[in-house]
Amino acid sequence: MKIGELVKRHGVSVDTIRFYEKQQLLKPSARSDAGYRLYREADSQRLNFILRAKAVGFSLQQVRELLQIEDNKAEWHCADVKDKVQQKMLEIEQQMLDLKQFHQALQQLDAACCGGPISATECSILTALEQGKPPQTEQHKEHTSC
DSSP: OBHHHHHHHHTOOHHHHHHHHHTTSOOOSEEOTTOOEEOOHHHHHHHHHHHHHHHTTOOHHHHHHHHHHHHTGGGSOHHHHHHHHHHHHHHHHHHHHHHHHHHHHHHHHHHHOOOOSSOGGGOHHHHHHHHTSOOOGGGGTTOTTO
């Protein structure tokens, strides 16, 4: 099959397939006499594997590692694959903690600002970001418009 059929089958762009080729995650099985990339069903299945791994959050490097296991299953154990999944879960848990901290910091900034019509020269959010200090909720109290 040509690249266009692979694109339609998997709902990705030609650029995506070429990107995976440049990353050496996917390669066409052959070239036609006219120079078109030709793919087999196995290539389509490999692309599907890549897309599924990306969909659950694996990075390109992690996908590369999983493909190495997939390509040499007899040399690996289920425990090796499970370890990769558990490592990814820990990574995601840390990202979730980081996001929660970001959210709490943004809530502080939001609570400290009246959001009123006063000039941004008095904005507690900008002041807090400039100074690197937590915002003070009293900062706008002298302005009746808040």
